[in-house]
Amino acid sequence: MPRTSTKAPAPAGRIASDYRLEDQVGFLLRRAYQRASSNLVDRIGSSDLTAPQYATLARLYERGALSQNLLGRLVAMEPANIRDVVLRLKKRRLVATRRDPTDKRLILIDLTAAGTALVEQLIPIEIACTATTLAPLKANERKQLYDLLGRLADG
Amino acid sequence: MPRTSTKAPAPAGRIASDYRLEDQVGFLLRRAYQRASSNLVDRIGSSDLTAPQYATLARLYERGALSQNLLGRLVAMEPANIRDVVLRLKKRRLVATRRDPTDKRLILIDLTAAGTALVEQLIPIEIACTATTLAPLKANERKQLYDLLGRLADG
DNA sequence: TCGATATCGTTATGATCATAACAATATCGG
DNA sequence: CCGATATTGTTATGATCATAACGATATCGA
Numbered sequence: 001m002p003r004t005s006t007k008a009p010a011p012a013g014r015i016a017s018d019y020r021l022e023d024q025v026g027f028l029l030r031r032a033y034q035r036a037s038s039n040l041v042d043r044i045g046s047s048d049l050t051a052p053q054y055a056t057l058a059r060l061y062e063r064g065a066l067s068q069n070l071l072g073r074l075v076a077m078e079p080a081n082i083r084d085v086v087l088r089l090k091k092r093r094l095v096a097t098r099r100d101p102t103d104k105r106l107i108l109i110d111l112t113a114a115g116t117a118l119v120e121q122l123i124p125i126e127i128a129c130t131a132t133t134l135a136p137l138k139a140n141e142r143k144q145l146y147d148l149l150g151r152l153a154d155g
Numbered sequence: 156m157p158r159t160s161t162k163a164p165a166p167a168g169r170i171a172s173d174y175r176l177e178d179q180v181g182f183l184l185r186r187a188y189q190r191a192s193s194n195l196v197d198r199i200g201s202s203d204l205t206a207p208q209y210a211t212l213a214r215l216y217e218r219g220a221l222s223q224n225l226l227g228r229l230v231a232m233e234p235a236n237i238r239d240v241v242l243r244l245k246k247r248r249l250v251a252t253r254r255d256p257t258d259k260r261l262i263l264i265d266l267t268a269a270g271t272a273l274v275e276q277l278i279p280i281e282i283a284c285t286a287t288t289l290a291p292l293k294a295n296e297r298k299q300l301y302d303l304l305g306r307l308a309d310g
Numbered sequence: 311t312c313g314a315t316a317t318c319g320t321t322a323t324g325a326t327c328a329t330a331a332c333a334a335t336a337t338c339g340g
Numbered sequence: 341c342c343g344a345t346a347t348t349g350t351t352a353t354g355a356t357c358a359t360a361a362c363g364a365t366a367t368c369g370a
Contacts, residue, residue, distance in 0.1 A: 319365100
């Protein structure tokens with residue numbers, strides 16, 4: 001009786017024996033993000049800021065005072081999540097909050113002087129960190145990656 | 156006195172006025188992963204499985220019984236985290252655990268019949284989901300993305 | 311053999327994440 | 341003007357995540 005295949009039998013797969021988790025974008029993206037996030041924490045961890053917290057401060061630095069809701073959208077966080085991040089940053093006096101006088105629903109978030117100083121200190125570090133994460137890629141590959149990721153994220 | 160720039164002044168940036176959060180890989184990767192994960196949950200959410208839970212089942216399907224620790228490494232999860240995932244899957248009778256007879260430290264994780272049936276049902280769905288996530292890209296771009304992400308994740 | 315070292319699983323803590331339900335406020339259309 | 345609708349922020353629940361510290365078991369070298 002001829003063998004159906006010259007390959008060794010798959011360890012466990014019965015039906016989808018050609019399936020590989022590594023071929024799924026989501027899995028690759030998750031691991032790549034883990035790496036990037038780990039690189040960032042290694043560098044800015046002494047400030048006790050997480051990646052989302054840093055992103056929040058950086059966005060405020062770029063745009064100035066923002067409502068909590070808009071801030072959340074600009075850092076890709078749900079209302080319930082940006083709320084917690086703002087609370088932690090507020091507890092550390094890196095941001096301050098006030099009510100919008102014209103729209104009583106809104107909470108405006110401001111960088112404090114301490115928050116501004118910290119972002120200005122961390123921004124060059126994160127730029128270097130991005131370079132570290134991208135180190136395995138050549139310049140043209142980095143540009144390509146940005147293009148591809150941007151199109152994926154925007155759907 | 157000549158204007159130093161014809162551009163409008165940056166909204167709030169004082170020092171790093173040319174910095175943009177969008178230029179940081181970590182931020183792009185996080186958003187792309189959010190999109191991919193959301194696509195997956197939209198499709199397999201009816202099974203009440205999360206992306207990491209699915210990845211865990213898929214890995215067991217590929218490799219057969221694994222120790223909890225090795226399983227965690229193969230799905231990129233810390234020991235404390237894979238433990239919780241295994242507990243949830245075990246509560247739903249999708250996996251079963253037993254002790255390794257030769258190494259009393261190890262807990263071996265097996266797919267149950269129900270778990271196997273569920274993975275086999277979900278694998279084609281996730282393959283379709285990957286296609287959805289990659290829809291904005293052309294075939295050669297997808298291949299390039301995989302190559303770039305793989306090199307990023309592996310450092 | 312036996313003690314130093316390494317690995318595995320557990321526990322605890324704190325920070326993201328997504329989702330659903332809800333009250334307060336704004337906005338819009340009739 | 342005013343009621344339907346939309347937006348903002350909050351609360352609650354449950355699932356990731358990373359990290360550190362710890363006992364139990366294996367392994368390795370003297």
